[in-house]
Amino acid sequence: MIEFKRYLLDNGLTLIVHQDQSTPIVAVNVLYKVGARDEHPDKTGFAHLFEHLMFGGSENIPKYDEPLQKVGGENNAFTNNDYTNYYLTLPKQNIETAFWLESDRMLNLAFSPKSLDVQRNVVIEEFKQVFLNQPYGDAWLLLRPLAYKKHPYQWSTIGKEISHIENAKMEDVKSFYKKYYNPNNAILVVAGNVDPENIKKLADKWFGNIPSGEKFERDIISEPVQTEKRELSVKRKVPVNAIYKAFHMCKRLDKEYHATNLLSDILSNGESSRLYSKLVKEKKLFSELHAFISGDIDEGLFIITGKLMNGIDLKKAEQEIYVELEKLKTDIINGNELLKVKNKIESSLTFSEINILTKAMNLAYNEYLGDAHMINNEIDYYLKVTGEDIQKIAKKIFRPENESNLYYIAEQ
C-alpha cells in the first residue's frame, strides 16, 4: 500500500506527495502529458528531441545539471509515445534545489540555438546507436508502420527517419513548449522522507506563480480496424532469422487490459511459460521467444517475437507458435497456471515498491492515467481475472486479420 497526499495548485499543476521514512533520498518526478503520439506525421521524433532540449538551460539557470550535481543529485528523463517523464533523486536535505530547477524550466526555457544544434546531433547519434547500428535494431521502425496505418503509434519515439530530426526548427521548439509544457499539463510527484504540508508550501512557492497554458483538445486519429493479415520480409546482415508478430489489443484503461497482460504472461513470463518451455526448450525451434504487451494508453499491441535456431524453417517455426495460440483459444487454462501468473504479478508489484524513484514514477503515471490510487488497487483487477476471460481475449486478438508479421531473413 502506497499512501500519498494529492493537491491541485491554482494554475492546474497536480502535486502528489508520498512519505517514506526509510530512505535518505528524495525522488522528484515531473510528468508532462505529451509524447510522440502528439507529433505531426512530418515532424516525428520531436517530443523526444524536445526532452533533450529541456537540459539546455532555462531562463534563470544557464545549466540544468550543474546545480543539481552540486547538491549531490542526479537526473534523467525518457519519452515514450504517450508522455515525457523527467526525474531526479537527491539527498533530502537539498530538496529545494529540485523545486528551483524544475519550476524554472517549466516557467521558461532559454531556447539556446547552440543547444538545438548540438542536441540534434546527439539524437541522430542515438538513432544510429540504438536503432541502426545493432542487429535487429530497426525492428520497431518497421513493425509500427505495418501495424498502424493512421494512428501516430505508427512511428517510434526516436522518429520515422533521421531527416525529421535534422529539420527541427527553433520555431517548432517554441510552439511545442508553449502548447505542452505548462503546469496544467504536468504532474509533480515528490517521494521520500518528507512532510507533505512542507512540500505543498515549496510547490506553492516555486510553481505557484507559473501561468497556466491554454487548454487544448487532443485530436488523435484512431486506428481503423485491420481487415487482413499484413506481412513484411526484410533481408538484413543478421546472424539468424527472426519473427516479430503484432496483434492489436485494447487500451490501457480498458477492462480487458489485465486479462490481456496475464495472457502474455502465460505465454512468456518465466521459464515455465508456454512459449519458452514448448518452443525454446522442448522443440528447440527458437533461441529466444517472448510475448509482451505495449500497454499504451490508446489501443496497443500484443507482440510475439523470436529468434530462430540455425537451420530451422521459418514457416514451420511460425506454425508452432500458431499451435500454442490456438490452444489458448480452444481450452480454458487450469487454475494452477492462472494462480502462477497472478503470483508473478503480485510479486513484481511488491518488488516495484522497494525503490523510491520507481514509486514516484508509478504514482505519476497512474495519476496521468486518471487516478494515482490505481497503483494500490491494480492487484485486485488482476486477481479477478478468470480463465474464461483469458480465453475470450485469446479468441478476440489471435486472428489472422488482426495480425502483422515482420520477418528478418539473414543474408548469407
Added chain:
Amino acid sequence: MIDRTVQPKLEAIKSLDYTHPVETKLKNGTPVYHINAGSQEVLKIEFIFKAGHYVQPKKLVSLLTNKMLSLGTASYSAYEIAEQIDTYGAYLDSHIDKDHASVSLYCLNKHLKKLLPVFHEIICKPRFSETEFKTLINKTKQEHSINLEKVKYLAREHFFTALYSTNHPYGLKLEFDDFDKISLEDISEFYQNYYSLINCKIIISGKFDPEINSLLDDYFNGTESFKTIPEKHFDLISPKEYKIKIKKEGALQSAIRIGKPLFKRNHPDYMQLSILNTVLGGYFGSRLMSNIREDKGYTYGIGSSIISYFHSSFFSISTEVGSEYTLAAIEEIYNELKRIREELISGSELHLVKNYLTGQIIRSLDGPFALSDRAKMIIKHGLPFDYFKKYVQEINSISPQKLIEMANTYLEKDMLIELIVGA
C-alpha cells in the same frame, strides 16, 4: 517575489550512515551476511562462489556450469524447477564474472519455505543432463553470433585481450570453436571442485526474520568431504600493442576504448584515482561528456570508469561515435586527458564533484538490494565494511594537487591502449 537566479541554500553531506551486514555462520561453517533493511516483505539470498573465469580449465566452463545449475537437479527437471520458481512468484538470477559465480533467489517472504527445497537442489544437487547441456550450448553459441554484430561487444572483448593478453584468464576472448571443445564432464568436474559450500559466501538482504539461518541449516548442511583445490595463479602481463583497429564492415558508428590496466582494488591510490575518474568521465557533467557530447555532439554518450577484478583493475574510456567523427573524437579525448594532467582543477568544479560523488554513494546504499550489491563488492575484494565512510572522508579531504598528481602518475598518454572498432 522569489529570486529565481539564486540556487537555494545547499547543505553539504559530510558523513554517512548505513546498515553494515551482520556476519553469521551456518552450522556447517558457511559465512552468511545479513542485511536487514527496507519495509517490503521481500528477500534475496545470494550464494557467491570463487568459480569465475580465473579458475576455469577451459573457456566457457565457468559460465555454463553456472547456467546448468537450474537446468535439472536430483529430484526436479528443468521444467519443474522453472514451474516451482514461477508458481511462487520468485526469480532466479545467476551471474558470472572474472573471479566469481553467483546464484540468487528473490522472493516474497511468505513463499520462502516453499522455495527452499528447490533452491537447495539448484546449489547442491544439480543433475547436469546431456540434453539440457546441448540446448544450452547451442543457445549460447547463437547469442554469441548475434553479439559479434555489435561494435560495442567487439570493442569490449578485444579490449580485454589488449589489456591482459590471451595468456591471462582476464584476457581470453571467446572463439566459435571453443563451443566444440567443451563437454559435460568439464562442467561436472568444475562443479565438484568449485561449488562446495566451503568455497561459498551467502548474503541475505531484505526484511526477514533474523533467525533465518535455522531454516537454511535444514538444507545447506553439507558436511561432504571436498577436495582442496590448489589456488591458481597467473602472472599479469604488460600490454604489447597500444594502437588497435578492428574492422567492422558497414558500421555506422565506431566503438572506441582508451585505457590501461591498473592496480588491485585495495591499492592506496584507488579512491583518489576514482575521484579523478569522476571528474574526467564519471558523471553526466564530466569533462568528456561536456566536450564530446554536449559541445560537439559526436556521440549519444561517453564515459570513463575504473573496473575492478580481484587480481587487477583497469581504467577505460568508452564511447560509440558516428564513423565520420572517429578521429575528431579521439583527438578531443586526448585533449581532455592532457588538460587533466596539466591544469589544476578549479575549486568550484571540485566542490561540485565532491558533492555529486557523496550523493552517488548515498544512492548506491539505499534499500536492501542496493546494500547487498555494495556488500558483495566489499566481500569480493576483501575490503572493510566501513569502506564507504572512509571513501566519503577521502572525497571531503582531497585537493586539486593530489588529483593532478594522480593524473600524471596514471594517465600518461603513451601508456594508454587505444582501440577502435568500426568501418
